[in-house]
Amino acid sequence: MATVVFYEKPNCVNNTRQKKLLSEAGHEVIAKDLLSEAWDEASLLLFFKGLAVADWFNRSAPQVKSGEVMPEKVSAKQALTLMIANPLLIRRPLMQVNQDYRVGFDVESVQNWIGLQPSSQQETDLESCPRKGSQHVCH
Template structure:
């Protein structure tokens, strides 16, 4: 059992499913809003580890989908600046456990890290917004 700090977009269906999986595995969960947290480069950067900058971003964010923000063209500093100004750009969830920071919800990686319920294997994509193809996806709602 781990004490998990889980930064989410409140109301996100995938974040709700992810939290349910963590709770079912016996973890203690503290859910926080990714959108209202007061981020700084120092508090946000650790979640991304050694991932390339383009994997820090939520591909369903309106500014990404419109082409206004192109993650492949950004430095770390500029990426953090943009995400702090518009947290919808941040890939979800951000997870913190015992000094370790992670971004995204890859069930195999989460299971290897802190464990998930082996009796309830994950068979669906819990990172891609299922509404991302809609005209007004949920990522536009704050």
């Protein structure tokens, strides 16, 4: 099994569920606070390799939801500058296993990458905020 360095927003419901799936599959999870990490361009780019810039963003971040930041309209350099200034904009989780870096938690992709328990395949959307409603803003 793998040792997964897991960058999360503490107390995020989905990140908690994602860590649980990884642990149940026998992986060691080392949780780190995504919001207090000292990010720089090089460290973030490791996670984003091969992805479109728009896919780097947390779609539940207040600045994205309000339209202040439009992921499809920013350059890679602008995105990195914004994310370093406000890590809530970074899509979660960021995961590292050895020298392999990933962003987001698509169950099928994680299954193919490091493996999950078969029962975890039942729930496939572990990225959208489950706390939707007029009173809650998940970010």
